[in-house]
Amino acid sequence: GIQVEQSPPDLILQEGANSTLRCNFSDSVNNLQWFHQNPWGQLINLFYIPSGTKQNGRLSATTVATERYSLLYISSSQTTDSGVYFCAVVTYNNNDMRFGAGTRLTVKP
Amino acid sequence: DVKVTQSSRYLVKRTGEKVFLECVQDMDHENMFWYRQDPGLGLRLIYFSYDVKMKEKGDIPEGYSVSREKKERFSLILESASTNQTSMYLCASSPDPAGYGYTFGSGTRLTVV
Numbered sequence: 001g002i003q004v005e006q007s008p009p010d011l012i013l014q015e016g017a018n019s020t021l022r023c024n025f026s027d028s029v030n031n032l033q034w035f036h037q038n039p040w041g042q043l044i045n046l047f048y049i050p051s052g053t054k055q056n057g058r059l060s061a062t063t064v065a066t067e068r069y070s071l072l073y074i075s076s077s078q079t080t081d082s083g084v085y086f087c088a089v090v091t092y093n094n095n096d097m098r099f100g101a102g103t104r105l106t107v108k109p
Numbered sequence: 110d111v112k113v114t115q116s117s118r119y120l121v122k123r124t125g126e127k128v129f130l131e132c133v134q135d136m137d138h139e140n141m142f143w144y145r146q147d148p149g150l151g152l153r154l155i156y157f158s159y160d161v162k163m164k165e166k167g168d169i170p171e172g173y174s175v176s177r178e179k180k181e182r183f184s185l186i187l188e189s190a191s192t193n194q195t196s197m198y199l200c201a202s203s204p205d206p207a208g209y210g211y212t213f214g215s216g217t218r219l220t221v222v
Contacts, residue, residue, distance in 0.1 A: 001168070009149070031208040041197065043213040086151060090208040096142065096167065097201075097208050101151040 002027045002091050006100035013077050013107050021072040021103045023087030031090040032063055033097070034072050038083045046072070046085075077107045112136070113202050115214040122221050128187040130217050132200030140206050141183035143167075143175065146197040146216070158183055159206065190221045 003026040013019055025032070034046040047054050051065040058077075063070040074081055084102040091098075116131035134141065140159055144152040144167075154167030156175040164175050172194060176184045183202075187194055200214040 004151075006151075033208060033211065041216045041218075043199065043201075045211060048209060088152075088208070088211075090206075096154055096157050096165070096206070097211065098154065098168075099144075099152040101149055 001094070002029070002089060002098055004087055004089055004098055004100035006085075006087055006103050008103060009101065010104045011106070013105070015077060015079060015107055015109050017077050017107075018073070018075045019077060019105070021074070021085050021087075021105075023070040023072070023100055025068050025070075025087075025089050027068075027091055029065065029089040030092045031097075032070055033088045034061055034070070035086040035088060036081075036083050037086065037102075043086070074105075077105075079107050079109055081105060082107050113200055113212050113214040115198075115200050115217050117217050118215065120217055120219045122187075122190050122219065124191060124221055126187075126190045126221075128190045128219070128221075130185040130187075130198055130200075130219070132183045132185070132202075132214055133181050134183075134202040134212070135181065136202070136204070136212075137180065138202040138204045138210075138212075139180070140203045141177065142201045142203075143173075143183065143185045144199045144201065145169070145194075146199055152199060155185065187219075190219075192221050195219060195221045 047061040053062045087100045142157040143155045158177045203211045
């Protein structure tokens with residue numbers, strides 16, 4: 001099946017810093033999503049982004065489908081950005097979502 | 110708001126017990142999923158279902174079974190719980206098998222002792 005690799009596994013920032021999270025995937029995808037899991041365990045969708053670039057406030061994401069990677073940018077980070085960020089993909093052959101191992105982000109005040 | 114409700118937030122069971130994890134969604138979604146989450150491994154798909162009485166194996170179905178008798182309810186069953194099934198279990202539902210509208214429950218942290 002498809003492999004989804006995220007980097008870095010852990011990231012510690014000071015409040016106000018910017019960061020880039022990366023997701024590499026091993027096959028063509030029908031859909032790609034970024035999720036944030038808050039410290040209470042709830043997973044929230046951030047972006048549906050199988051290709052192109054989207055922005056939502058301080059967060060933006062870019063997927064280059066031909067090169068099989070996606071980037072999540074967090075600018076001016078806040079303590080509430082802490083948690084685990086997951087990349088998840090759906091391939092054309094399989095209609096189920098597969099996740100990477102996640103990037104654990106800690107933003108310190 | 111779409112709601113996916115998991116019946117228990119925390120659960121402690123003994124080795125060998127039969128364990129039922131319940132998941133209910135209220136938005137008439139066809140697709141429902143069970144994942145387990147372990148540190149460093151992300152979310153791994155156990156089973157999913159596209160319709161009532163239909164089920165498909167995910168990446169790690171061994172030791173688990175599922176039941177979907179009604180559209181809104183998807184149950185995960187641990188036939189004989191073992192300590193290596195101690196984990197966070199997450200249920201999700203979606204109207205679209207390609208993943209749009211994916212909504213997660215808040216998870217059940219299961220400890221098998």
